[in-house]
Amino acid sequence: MGGPSGSVLPGSESDTQLLARAVADLVRRTRFPVAFGGLEHGDAIHVTSIVGARTRSLEGLVVQASRGLGGRALVEKRPRLALDYRSSRSITHDYDRAVLGEGISTLFAVPVLVGSRARGVIYCGSWSESPVGDVVARPAFAVADELSSELRIREEVQRRLTIAPPAGEASALAPAAREELRETYAELRSIAAGVEDPALRQRLARLEQRLAALSQSEKEPPLDLDVRLSPREIDVLACAALGSTNAEIAATLSLREGTIKSYLQSAMAKLDASTRHAAVTKARRAGLLP
Template identity: 40%
Template sequence: MVAHRSTGTRSDTLTHQALSVIRNATGVPLAFGGVVAGDRQVRLAAFSGHTMGALRGVALDFGRGLGGKVAALRRPIALHDYLNASRISHDYDSVIAAEGLRAMVAVPVVVHHTSRAVLYAAIRESLPLGDRTIQAVTDAARVLEQELAVEEELARRCAWLNDRAQEPDTQRGDTQAEWETVRAAYAELRVLAQNVADSDLRAQISSVCERLAAVSPGSQDTRTPAPSPLSPRELDVLACVGLGQRNADIAADLGIGLETVKSHLRSAMRKLRCDSRLQAVVTARRYGLLP
């Protein structure tokens, strides 16, 4: 059992936010958790509620204790009496006892089949935790999974953009297949952003989307006046149209009504002075509004 200080990473910040959501939803006295380090340890650095400090900085090895087992198995486990549970190893009983915790649930945060963090809700009595509490922790973990997945995608796209910016034009060798991949990533980011609660992360997504659109292989059209600015939602819809999606699919992905999709599409077509949805996508790319 090794003590570590929090790294202060973006993942830590998102984990803290998830724990606050859990406490607000359940009223448990303590929600806590931590991210998975490269050495396959869950490092407890995030807490919401009253803590005695015994767990702060503890690193849980994969497969050991409750959090380590959850991270290794990649599935939730609930215990009504941690100190007497037969389903886990008891490597960390001393810190659990020092914290005065008894019943708890731990849920892994899994991104691309890899455990990235573990979230807990705990009480100081030996009582079965209700379904409402377990579901609240599970829901918070799912939201955190999506936010971390978006963060990973942003990092990949930023790395791609930075690498591309450093290459001379003669060495870029852009292909249609490569640009279709970029356009799919752009649309996916815009869709994912709909369910991201963190304002800073949404701002990062918007910035990366703008950079992706700016490096489009199409050139800015200077022969005709620039169109009226498209709204973020109109860009969302056009990005999905560019992937060949039907209106019903777009509505489901963006969490809006079918008629709302049609309305945004009509508005975008009017601003771009186009008569068809596909022409609107091509025109938006020509103006550098879409990649």
């Protein structure tokens, strides 16, 4: 479970800042008065965000894997609850000084899962014994899922940035590499649709433009077209370029099949193309697609 947890793309929020937003959401969206959390690094949860605490006892807390409530949640990859933390026999009490020092009675720990890896843990606590049923737990699960999605998108974008070929190497691309580049472009378009961070979206847009330019052929002059496609029209064409059917594109972009058909027809009309294949070809020659 090792590895740094604070990687950040230039101009966007850090992972730690994303966690801080999630912890603030826990207090806002649940009835728990105190929340805290940390990302995993070196087989331990490093608590960096605390909201609603009445003391400073939780500051700097580092929870080792398998130890305490959060350590169990981390390694078991499932939520853990201590209804009466002080008397709980299902956990080690390595962190009583911090937890009981804050006066917490009920503590609920939810792991943040990215794929098969636990990236961190977020906690909800109350100063009196409080039952935790589905209605209470559901908002905490939702916050953890949203944070998980943000971290997953961030990791995938970083991976794509790492493997993107340098500018100016388009002519050296082999057919297989060119096809991989086009698949990467289509995936980035679908990832960008779920990104809320404006700075990260701009970063993605610049990368998409770079990828589109990379595959321009030196043998075929660029097509000078005064055409403006909407972001969704480009999304649909990028998927169509991979040979996807309307149903497959709809599933990829989480849209209705009829909506996909409308976007495709609109793009074809703007490009003055009678088929989707012709539309893709023109879009590529115009530098709108890789």
